[in-house]
Amino acid sequence: MKNLIEAVAKLIKNSNHTIAFTGAGISVESGIPPFRGETGLWGKYNPEVLDINFFRENPEESWSFIREIFYDFFTDTKPNPAHYMLAEMEKRGVLKSIITQNIDNLHQEAGSKTVHEFHGNSKTLICLKCGEQYSASEFDFKTISPKCKNDGEILKPDFIFFGEGIPPEAYKNSFAEAEKADICLVIGSTGEVMPASLVPQTAKKTGAIIIEINPEKTAFTQQITDIHLKGKAGETLTVLGNSLF
Numbered sequence: 651m652k653n654l655i656e657a658v659a660k661l662i663k664n665s666n667h668t669i670a671f672t673g674a675g676i677s678v679e680s681g682i683p684p685f686r687g688e689t690g691l692w693g694k695y696n697p698e699v700l701d702i703n704f705f706r707e708n709p710e711e712s713w714s715f716i717r718e719i720f721y722d723f724f725t726d727t728k729p730n731p732a733h734y735m736l737a738e739m740e741k742r743g744v745l746k747s748i749i750t751q752n753i754d755n756l757h758q759e760a761g762s763k764t765v766h767e768f769h770g771n772s773k774t775l776i777c778l779k780c781g782e783q784y785s786a787s788e789f790d791f792k793t794i795s796p797k798c799k800n801d802g803e804i805l806k807p808d809f810i811f812f813g814e815g816i817p818p819e820a821y822k823n824s825f826a827e828a829e830k831a832d833i834c835l836v837i838g839s840t841g842e843v844m845p846a847s848l849v850p851q852t853a854k855k856t857g858a859i860i861i862e863i864n865p866e867k868t869a870f871t872q873q874i875t876d877i878h879l880k881g882k883a884g885e886t887l888t889v890l891g892n893s894l895f
């Protein structure tokens with residue numbers, strides 16, 4: 651494994667445009683469970699609570715789950731060594747951008763600057779009626795659902811629900827980065843979420859080397875991965891960082 655990581659470090663040093671595509675797995679070492687797999691959130695909750703039509707009709711019921719899934723788990727979580735190493739790589743000029751499926755804001759908290767949030771962010775809330783946006787930190791919604799100060803409408807977290815489109819700017823930027831990339835690090839993602847999984851697939855099609863970091867095999871491993879670093883994100887990126895700098 652050490653030799654493989656050193657080979658990857660060499661590839662990254664010689665690359666012109668390395669990008670990272672991250673999924674729920676990169677935040678597991680921060681204590682946030684992924685959706686899929688044995689400890690995944692979908693083993694405990696019904697995905698319907700995150701459907702946009704369900705939310706429009708039953709916002710209170712939806713919030714009773716949203717609160718527990720996203721705000722109880724996400725509050726007080728901190729970036730882990732994987733987030734910090736990606737931020738360091740950007741600072742030192744060897745990583746151009748991160749495309750993340752995560753909504754936990756941990757890349758930004760670790761200091762990463764160019765982060766394209768494919769699925770939005772949980773730190774912002776939006777009113778579906780008037781479009782007003784609020785910081786989630788303005789509300790204490792442990793018991794009451796947060797309401798718009800203009801019209802009293804129950805606010806929705808500004809990450810995408812099932813049935814909603816990808817934020818256009820993030821979509822455009824993510825695919826532009828994928829097309830430019832000569833290396834794409836794919837970290838902690840099953841590759842089962844569409845259209846997000848098309849980002850690394852596009853990178854592959856346009857000539858990038860795909861380097862996957864994941865303790866398990868995924869849909870990507872079979873289809874597009876060139877080098878699989880089989881391990882946890884925090885540990886693997888720490889060793890990679892030691893070979894890089």
Ligand code: NAD
Pocket residue numbers: 672673674675676677678679682683684685686687690751752753754769837838839840841842843846863864865866868881882883884
């Ligand atoms: P997923 O839940 O489908 O899969 C997680 C992947 O991470 C798996 O392949 C698993 O083997 C891997 N993994 C587990 N521990 C790891 C570790 N320590 N290091 C590296 N990899 C590890 O995740 P997904 O593909 O990102 O799709 C789920 C969707 O749910 C995403 O679109 C995301 O928006 C959302 N989600 C986000 C968060 C978050 O913001 N932290 C958490 C849960 C789900």
